[in-house]
Amino acid sequence: MTQDAPTKRLPTARNYPPHPRNDRQAAIIQLADDLAEVAAEWADVHDRAGSFSHETFAELHQRGYLALTVPQEYGGGGASALEVMLGQEHLARGSGSVALGATMHLGIVGGLAAARHWPLELLDRVFSDVVERGALINSAASEPDLGSPSRGGMFQTTATRDGQGWRINGRKTWTTMSPGLTYAIVLLTIEENGDTSRGQFLVPMDSEGVIREENWDNLSMRSSGSNDVVFANVFVPDEYHLPQQRALPGAQGSDWSLLGSAVYLGIAQAARDFAVEFAKTRVPSGLGTPIADLQTVQHRIAQIEILLAQARSLLYMTAETWAGQPDQRDSMGWQMAAAKYTVTNNAIAVTDQALRVVGSVGLQRSLPLERYFRDVRAGLGNPPMDDVALTLIGKSALGLE
Numbered sequence: 001m002t003q004d005a006p007t008k009r010l011p012t013a014r015n016y017p018p019h020p021r022n023d024r025q026a027a028i029i030q031l032a033d034d035l036a037e038v039a040a041e042w043a044d045v046h047d048r049a050g051s052f053s054h055e056t057f058a059e060l061h062q063r064g065y066l067a068l069t070v071p072q073e074y075g076g077g078g079a080s081a082l083e084v085m086l087g088q089e090h091l092a093r094g095s096g097s098v099a100l101g102a103t104m105h106l107g108i109v110g111g112l113a114a115a116r117h118w119p120l121e122l123l124d125r126v127f128s129d130v131v132e133r134g135a136l137i138n139s140a141a142s143e144p145d146l147g148s149p150s151r152g153g154m155f156q157t158t159a160t161r162d163g164q165g166w167r168i169n170g171r172k173t174w175t176t177m178s179p180g181l182t183y184a185i186v187l188l189t190i191e192e193n194g195d196t197s198r199g200q201f202l203v204p205m206d207s208e209g210v211i212r213e214e215n216w217d218n219l220s221m222r223s224s225g226s227n228d229v230v231f232a233n234v235f236v237p238d239e240y241h242l243p244q245q246r247a248l249p250g251a252q253g254s255d256w257s258l259l260g261s262a263v264y265l266g267i268a269q270a271a272r273d274f275a276v277e278f279a280k281t282r283v284p285s286g287l288g289t290p291i292a293d294l295q296t297v298q299h300r301i302a303q304i305e306i307l308l309a310q311a312r313s314l315l316y317m318t319a320e321t322w323a324g325q326p327d328q329r330d331s332m333g334w335q336m337a338a339a340k341y342t343v344t345n346n347a348i349a350v351t352d353q354a355l356r357v358v359g360s361v362g363l364q365r366s367l368p369l370e371r372y373f374r375d376v377r378a379g380l381g382n383p384p385m386d387d388v389a390l391t392l393i394g395k396s397a398l399g400l401e
């Protein structure tokens with residue numbers, strides 16, 4: 001159900017050198033800033049209700065943002081991972097939930113555009129649907145007992161042979177954007193001739209037997225629509241059986257895996273901008289001047305600036321190294337993990353410092369700061385988790401496999 005959107009303006013966006021490096025990057029950033037304003041208008045409404053922002057995603061489609069990573073020959077933007085990261089950082093200022101969902105969609109489409117490993121008919125269908133209808137796509141991987149599939153284990157969701165197709169049964173959790181999904185890439189266990197193996201299928205979400213439950217009630221990313229989805233004897237034809245991916249879900253296999261970090265950086269930036277504006281305009285009667293004049297506030301803002309600079313520098317240096325030095329990619333696993341680890345934890349520290357600047361009023365739900373504080377914590381559950389990242393980084397430094 002749609003509602004009337006309140007009017008909430010974001011602080012003026014800033015660019016941080018060396019980006020944008022060219023007109024194309026600048027155009028994507030400007031588009032994302034415009035859409036961040038739309039997202040911000042609806043963010044608190046949907047955060048309070050725990051509902052999905054259909055209105056914002058409709059605007060993302062109309063403005064061509066959802067098609068940024070669709071190949072240009074299909075009418076999309078053909079954007080690189082680095083270009084999308086720049087956009088996602090700015091979009092997340094308006095709504096972390098919207099940006100997180102868009103990240104998953106854009107990353108999957110971008111990965112498909114780069115690899116082209118699906119059957120051509122399926123690629124044509126998905127790319128065209130994204131451009132023409134604003135179709136959304138995401139994976140359905142996590143399960144109640146399995147937890148994150150990035151740690152391995154077999155899926156309880158199954159596909160069994162049925163004539164010229166398959167029957168899919170099971171429950172998936174954390175299926176982000178489920179209220180708006182057109183397609184789901186369902187990771188499951190294939191059972192055939194007494195054997196079991198990992199597999200994945202493209203499932204149109206309007207298929208008979210797909211049940212989208214409305215059970216998402218979370219501390220963070222409350223309007224991401226990350227509900228459970230039940231597949232109750234869903235039939236899919238043979239041509240929807242996808243090539244098996246080599247790595248575990250969430251493995252840091254390319255620069256597309258860095259998109260999520262850009263989202264958490266953008267949320268942290270929004271917290272910084274709010275705290276700075278608050279400090280410049282908050283004049284307690286007992287002080288007579290803005291709290292920005294207080295050294296303790298200046299020091300907290302300085303810490304925020306340093307944390308953001310560290311995170312931004314490492315994230316974009318890693319992305320540009322991946323894009324510009326292909327011969328280094330095989331040895332960059334630890335750097336990818338380090339970028340994610342640093343951005344996530346620095347973003348959490350930034351929102352903590354921002355709340356300390358603003359004080360108890362920052363906890364009021366009428367202000368967006370407490371939402372920023374909650375949303376960045378979702379990054380801790382995105383792969384690679386901190387323990388996995390630190391193990392990878394440490395082993396790499398020690399020359400261990």
